[in-house]
């Protein structure tokens with residue numbers, strides 16, 4: 389990307405700095421947005437995307453230690469780890485600015501600055517960003533992880549620490565909480581980011597597919613094996629292997645997986661040659677940790693191996709402030725997708741969102757708001773514009789007895805599939821779960 393296409397956000401409480409930088413940059417870049425109040429940073433970033441943020445290190449009225457800059461740098465990097473942040477600092481704060489580089493700042497500008505130097509820094513950053521993005525095309529998208537609640541801040545700082553290591557990570561959380569997104573973020577911020585990220589929904593592999601899918605096979609190994617086929621472990625060699633729904637695999641499958649992880653070698657079916665594998669392993673499950681710790685269901689030695697570090701993503705209903713932030717994020721996303729212009733929310737709209745229990749978590753919120761944007765008549769969204777997924781109406785949460793849950797779930801699934809004329813993708817969407825999760829339930833209930 390060239391500097392002239394870049395979008396720059398500048399945050400400084402000194403109006404003169406904002407005007408000077410805007411005058412300088414507006415000739416050179418596509419768009420410059422300025423803001424005086426750092427409290428608005430996250431909401432601006434939710435609505436618009438930027439290539440570089442220029443951030444002051446000291447804001448008037450707050451303690452003049454430069455920590456405000458570091459505080460906002462951390463906030464930005466937690467929610468948008470790939471966004472480049474350049475700090476503006478006074479000469480006296482250079483030590484602090486150098487420290488901020490370790491915390492993820494891309495560079496710093498010392499006041500009084502030289503215009504050429506700023507242009508040079510921005511040109512380099514914009515160029516670097518486009519070359520690393522082009523490497524990432526075949527990897528996961530650079531999707532944003534939105535969140536400002538305390539548990540999410542905790543997750544972001546954990547993510548910063550563990551991503552660059554090779555530690556195995558176990559991600560726990562209900563359906564739709566963002567486990568997949570976190571797994572991809574770990575990979576994208578790791579030293580393996582330019583290698584493959586391979587995801588396997590291991591919980592849905594049948595006994596017979598388990599080995600051929602994971603370990604591969606050689607031509608002639610069994611009827612139908614017409615060519616050699618690499619397994620997913622080998623595909624992920626040098627990169628990251630993400631095993632989703634690990635809690636659902638049988639004890640037999642667990643034993644086979646453990647052997648591979650211990651020996652760091654796989655032997656394709658029909659071959660007698662073991663292949664060395666170098667992978668970073670990330671596993672995820674929606675099974676509560678207590679169930680995973682039940683030895684009759686899951687081997688302790690495997691848990692220890694996959695769980696060097698664990699990350700538990702809390703349910704959306706207990707991440708209060710994130711609901712509003714995510715609502716802004718998804719509304720902007722779908723307004724843009726469907727060419728619908730700008731939206732604002734009434735307090736009633738937010739209240740209704742916050743009162744909902746979101747059994748399908750962020751995925752349910754996302755589908756709900758997509759539906760809202762498609763159907764909305766006005767541009768001020770009210771509580772009447774919101775309608776929740778049918779599964780929620782069938783499960784009035786806490787009031788339903790645990791013993792009835794499975795019967796209600798089965799009945800709801802059948803009804804939704806019927807309403808969608810047997811279309812599994814549409815039914816899964818209406819239920820706020822993935823197709824795989826729906827298939828798993830169909831298996832579970834013998835439907």
Ligand SMILES: Nc1ncnc2c1ncn2[C@@H]1O[C@H](COP(=O)(O)OP(=O)(O)OP(=O)(O)O)[C@@H](O)[C@H]1O
Pocket residue numbers: 531532533534535561562563564565566567568569570674750751754821822825
């Ligand atoms: N913090 C977040 N910010 C933005 N989008 C999010 C966030 N968390 C989840 N999403 C979105 O919600 C949807 C569900 O997330 P994801 O697939 O990562 O959840 P999951 O926990 O892996 O689900 P499952 O257990 O059903 O496989 C995705 O479209 C994802 O992009």
